[in-house]
Amino acid sequence: MSSLGKLDRQMQELRSRVDAALDAYTNFAGGCPDHLREAIRYSLLAPGKRLRPLLVLWACEACRGDLAAALPAACAVEMIHTYSLIHDDLPAMDDDNLRRGQPTCHKQFGEGIAILAGDALLALAFEVLSEDIEPADRAAVCCGVLAHAAGATELVGGQADDLAGEFFCGGLDVLESIHRRKTGAMFCAALQLGAISAGASDGERQMLDAYGKNLGLAFQIVDDLLDVNGDAAELGKNTGKDAGRGKLTFPGLFGVDESRRRAESLVVAACGAIQPLGPHAASLECLARYVLERKH
């Protein structure tokens, strides 16, 4: 079996573990109205790549930690990611109607409940971390790292610049700055949470940070390429929106071939950064190649 074939099987197995945990976390005791629970689970449990949870779990493995110890963090990161998708899809933001192969949350449940479902997922992520990451000092560090990555200078800041039309001004600096905050920050936070759950050293955490920065940018270049060449049905979201509107993209700046070459060398740099971690980091290396080869 090829290493990517083996990776595929491992990914499926871990996705199932993450999905089962996400399911359990969103049953909710009394007090949660049915329509809110339904909207949260509709968006959170829809089929997704679960790339960020995999980053958490494999960063934990790379630092010789126990995967089970990082599972709550993997769920927390997916909750933040899903909340950001729900809010970014709203009419006042990107106004999208298709996500993960189904109508967006506000199309299905209305804008008000979509806003609240996102809010609830954002809060739940911190409840999960603070209650299920052990010991408590690691939980507090995880909360701090995730809150910073989700906040005004990172995820929300990048989205605010996107909303203000910054993708239609400037050049490479602007493009990379928005993607670093909208995508890269959460990739890096996922890796840090996995590392913290494993009790990693500062040196190990720095290697994973370099891996995450390179991988985040590579992921975004591939995203832009898929928007040009990809298939909407396979992607589960609309394509071809960017070029038509004159939006700043990597293929728009460099052409398809040069963008592809840039993504490839970023993945090489990502893998180089974690080489000192040895064979425990093999899954993260395979994942970097998967990010490059992915079709959705």
Added chain:
Amino acid sequence: MSSLGKLDRQMQELRSRVDAALDAYTNFAGGCPDHLREAIRYSLLAPGKRLRPLLVLWACEACRGDLAAALPAACAVEMIHTYSLIHDDLPAMDDDNLRRGQPTCHKQFGEGIAILAGDALLALAFEVLSEDIEPADRAAVCCGVLAHAAGATELVGGQADDLAGEFFCGGLDVLESIHRRKTGAMFCAALQLGAISAGASDGERQMLDAYGKNLGLAFQIVDDLLDVNGDAAELGKNTGKDAGRGKLTFPGLFGVDESRRRAESLVVAACGAIQPLGPHAASLECLARYVLERKH
């Protein structure tokens, strides 16, 4: 000087300390777009009662803690409160145009930025708790308590029921259930955060919880009464909306006089619950009377 006069002076002094800390927490390093920073500060630093931060600080005092140790928690609770006001005021929710005496966040900055400003405040609350409450195990407990109170079974759940029109069905049970989640849960969380910052015992935390539950309901009855009798300019928000729409309220169910009596006996019960804490809880007792007498 009357005890309420003395309380007024103390409240002003503590509000100034909270406001200075909120100001410092929202300067943000690079990465936060100017318009996002402006929207966050516009809503967060607008003149408010700062009732929830006062609950945090005085719960800390009641448990013989140092006020400075609870200041980050006081700020975190105000951030959650402000985020919930911003999102509740959105057109897809309550569609309000006046808050804290000024146009609502979305009226001033647009819906997209208002949604993001709320999101950023929600994340920031957990960043502040996890980084500035010490030691780390107390920070983790604070994050868990606040996240639960802000989540799908409490604050967001109450708002989802409100949005679904539950205030127009049922009777006292429904009315109290929504208010317990929309208001009471955050009052109780504020008190718990103050107690945790002080290293309080389980017994002390239970007394504060009983105080918070009674006070939260009293606060909401007074809110309903102010909606009938209050002055929009003094309140800084619109009045008379509820009765006109047939919305379930305490004066609607019991009349003005009986509602007033109920609020009074809830305040008596609140003060009774914390009596064993002795003179350190004097400020919380005065605050309960203030909640009853407030004009805005």
